Amino acid sequence: MSLAVRLLSELIAYPTVSHTSNQAITEWVADRLRAQGFECEQTRYLDGEGVPKFNLIAKRLPTDSSSKSGDLSTQSIDRPENETGLAYFCHTDVVPADRWGGPGGNPFEAVIEDNRLYGRGSCDMKGSLAAMLAAIDDLDASKQSAPLWVVCTADEEVGLRGAKELAQSSPAYRELVALDPVALIGEPTELGVVHAHKGMGGFRVISHGKAAHSSTNRGVNANVAMIPLLQTILELHERSQTDPMLRDDRFDPPTLTFNFGISDHADATNIVPDRSEVWANWRAMPSVDGECLMAEAKAAAEQLGLQFRSYKSVAPLETPIDDPTLVRMCELASSYCGREKAETVCYATDGAVLEELRHRIVCGPGSIEQAHTVDEFIELESLENGVSLYREAVQAFAMKA
Known part of the structure; x- marks a missing residue:
């Protein structure tokens, strides 16, 4: 059993579904990295249900005092490639596995079958962490x-x-x-390099109404006030698919x-519904944020006297295609992914929320097609290739030439 397989098996054994503590x-992870000479900062917060969650930032400085962080921070972006530094990012939470259908029957016990390692998180994204x-x-x-x-976060899912x-x-x-190092986000990309x-x-x-027995006229059906808004929602849906100003052809699909x-929320036909809700979401792109849709929906809702709540948006990610560190990462990955x-x-x-870092690159073993599935797995070849690629990336951005 290779080191990566052993590490991944141990990581899978932690049932870190997002509603539980990690x-x-x-x-x-911190104990293992301390043994490798890393300094570790663990920060704690409570999620919305009061469950304690933990983030980890582990840092190892070079032994050469002339290359310590204080000196690097004053250098320009043109500093030597192997002095750029590398920060690897992953998350330790996984999606639920209540309907698990993979080999063995236990989503938190790794099973190897047909050159695949099965288990919840094997692909998304404990396989990546094991590789690093x-x-x-x-x-x-x-x-x-x-x-x-090495940075491990909670609650990504x-x-x-x-x-x-x-x-x-x-x-x-x-x-x-x-220090603005190369920020390598290890989500599964089949080891291809993603820049956006x-x-x-x-x-x-x-819409708020008033509940009552449906045989009386004392209720106010919340759906009545909501129905006119549904036409607006339908129009926004259709516009998002057809308006050329709401497209970015670099993506597939190129729409929002x-x-x-x-x-x-009605569960009985003899009760007048006192609350009706409509939700909408979209996938914003670097050049198309969808805020025009938000504005139109808000105006229509307020005109009808309905309560409108916008979600806090998540920004798209985009690293310029000509960023030197991105170009170098593509060179390293090409022999593994063929692109x-x-x-x-x-x-x-x-x-998406690490926008202060200018050199964000998404690249990791495994395929997004296996993420969140009822029989999640990672190909052993992809896992081992991930080890090799990550080793080369560390050598390129943080090791002496």
Whole structure:
């Protein structure tokens, strides 16, 4: 059993579904990295249900005092490639596995079958973390020439909450931002290099009525006031698909993929519904934020006397295609993924809230097609190639040439 497979098996054994605490897995990663000479900062916050969550920033400085962080922060972006520094980002939470259908029957016990490793999080994204930990284990720390970070966040699967907390309150993150290293977000891309992904926006509209027995005339059906707004929602949906000003052809699909739903929460036909809700969300792109849709929906809702609530948006990610660190990462990855140019994807990552970092790159083993599935797996070849690519990335951006 390779080191990466063993590490991934141990990581999967932590049942870190987002509604539970990730303290144990965070401490496990921190202990391993401390043994490799890393300094660790663990920050704690409570999620909306009062469950404690933990972020980790582990940092290892080069042994050469002339290359320590204080000196690097004063250098220009043109500093030598191997002194850029590298920060690897991942999340430790996973989606629920209540309907697990993979081999073995236990989503938190790794099973190897047909050159695949099955288990919740194997692809998204504990496989990536295992690959980076294995890569670091194989490197000579005495040859390190720039800072190296491993950053693990909580709650990525439920609104990027951990990364937001990290950016707002972590002293170690502020130091990382000052040095502006290559920020490698290890989400599954089949080891292709991604330079841009979509963000998210949306809103909720609420109509209030009065509940009563449906045989009387004392109720006020909340759906009545909501119905006129549905025409506006339909028009916005159609416009998002057809308006050429709301397209970015670098993405597939190139539209905002406007999605919406309607509910009056009624569970009995003899009760007048006293609350009706419509929600909508879309995937914003770097050149198309969808705010015009928000403004039209808000105006229509307010005209009808309905309650309008906008969601806090998640920004798209975009690193310029000619960024030197991106170009170099593409060179390193090409032999593993067969693609020489950076690509775009339509899902979002923690990188969306790390906008202070100028060199954000998404690249990791595994395929997004396996993420969140009932039999999630990672190909063993992809996992081992991930170790090799991450090792080369650390050597390129943080090791002596």
